Amino acid sequence: MKRLLITICGRAGSKGFKNKNLKNFCGKPLVYYSLSAAELFIKKHPELEIDVALNTDSEDLARLVAAEYPEVIYLPRGAELGGDRVPKVEVYKDSFARMEARTGKQYDAMIDLDITSPLRTEQDIENAFAKAQEREDLQIIFSVCEARRNPWFNMFKIVGDHAEMVIESQFTGRQQAPEVYDVNASIYVIRRAFLVDNPDPILWHSKFGVSVMMDTGIIDIDSEHDYLLMEAIAQHLYAHYPEFSAVRENIRG
Template identity: 45%
Template sequence: MKLLFTICGRAGSKGIKNKNAENFIDKPLALYTLSVIDLYLKKSSYSADIVVNTDSEELIEIFNNNSLRPVDIIERTPELAGDNVAKIDVIQNCLEVMEERNGNYDLVIDLDITSPLRTVKDLDAMIEKKLTTDYELIFSVTDARRNPYFNMVMKTQYGYDRVIRSNFNTRQEAPEIYDMNASIYVYSREFLHRKVGLFEGKCGIHKMFDTGVLDLDHENDLFLMEVIAKYLFENNEEFGEVYHNI
């Protein structure tokens, strides 16, 4: 089994300035992603390569000088660095370039830089689920705190109404809804080579710790995630090992 781990990050940011190259607590944010990969591979019998796809000189320097594992670098081309480029296009580019260098891979695992709170157990479970099911891709989720069938509303020409009209009177009656938390994606190479949209394949999910990931759009989001992280690192061994491994 041959795995390709992809880490994708652009230079700059419209929310938190240059967030991919920021420090998180007292360590580079980007190295939390590399740390969980390193810990997984220490326990795994699979062969693997790690590639960073970026147009950020700061990120390249962080990864080139890391003490965890060597990584390949793909310097992102301008056509893949725009605001409207889908991340899956960048991951497909990673696979194409790395297969030219090293031959075919069996699975591609993408881990988002701005989701530092994940565990080796999450990563292992998702890879094994992909290997033991017929899903073409598996992505991480959390339980949704709101439900469009019950307590989410939108503006209409008649005022405000449920996002999805229903007669459900309690949350328990409504269908289970999950938030995609953009932390981990596991793809088959065949799916990526088809170059189709994310939901054009057969999708599976893995549910993660529900407060472990926040969208980092503003400075206060980073502060709040650091508060959560300090608690988890001190009180949860599985989260703590990722921090202490850096």
Template identity: 45%
Template sequence: MDILFTLCGRAGSKGVKGKNARDFMDIPLCWYSMAGIALYIKQHTTADDHIDVVLNTDSEDLIRLVESANELPVAVLRRDESLAGDCVPKVAVILDCLTRAEKMFNANYDVVVDLDITSPLRTVEDIKNAIDRKVSRSEVDVVYSVAPSRRNPYFNMVKEENGFFCKAIPSNFTTRQEAPVFYDMNASIYAYSSKALKEKEQATFFNSNCDAVIMQDTGVLDIDSEEDYELMQVIAKYLFDNKENFKQTFELAKSWK
């Protein structure tokens, strides 16, 4: 199987300045995703598998950090300015990775796996589950990771409308258990079909023909604010101290310092 892993991060960030090149638990944040890839290669590939890893960025700091962890070879794709804006869909960046990697490595990839740099709390089993799910469902355009939602639009989520607040979706449910089950996209893992990346409309990519794998609810889904950055490190310390599957990613990343 041919797999392309992508790491994508801009230099600019509105919510958390320079977040992609920050440390997390005194280790570069990007190393957690890299450690996950390294563990997947070590534990779940064979001699018949071909794995390439690329970094797509306009950040010199991020390039420096990724290249300093030379135990995992990563090819750097310098991001064009046209793909560095606030409103550019990430699918467009993943397609750029795929197109350029195919030429660089002369490869045809079965799956393109993006690991979001700002979602460090994942295990190698989570990565394997997403890839296996995508391989088992060739008709699916993407398999992404989710966590059980703490709120439900039929029960305890509300919106403002005409000067009043009301349920996001009108219903007669009196308990959350009665309402349809919802999940949060936790912005951690995406396993794409190469064909779909090339052919599907980017703006509506996630509106249809998707599947998901469920990850552990860690409370904070990804780092999107200074509060997220602080709180996720508290959660991470607990997981690294008490959960072996989370700890092995941390220990590998720490060994690269």
């Protein structure tokens, strides 16, 4: 891969946590953490041609990004891609097609960094990108963390008037069951072929791989409680793991 597009995608508003993409996290704008991690990755790869784009229907978010990261290309999101029912892959395809048309380049792949994942290190991006480099047969690399529950051992579903195992098995210990992972929605590395030639809107219908991240750094921010808990975790990580504090220290402004 020689040409990459890094995308930051964020909707205006939020049902679960109002205007979460505009919040400050540990004193800095939440979106700046993704931009800072992207900048560290770009600095580490001078051999690559990398552009960064923001796809959003929030003018407030666009102004916030432009204030400190003016090189980021703003892609105003159309109404047809608004709301929470539109598959995010459609936003990815829209970003990719518009950036190729705008720059006249063909990107080899896109790396999407979720705004609500501020506790992501440059090495996390590096690991996901390296996995994509190693495995040309994989269309997508998902960032994941080790699951704390396993559907073959200690997860159950309600069937009628009782509960049953999600997947029936005879395992007597979790270590015997197949390894499973939680998709943490922090990093996606997606090859051009999927974005240009694949009409399927379901990401995991492709042949994909995973890149494992530290699970304590990832919580879906869907409420004020999630947000406050993640800030508390951040203080621990910043104090004991330099790779996390490096992203915060690199934030502009």
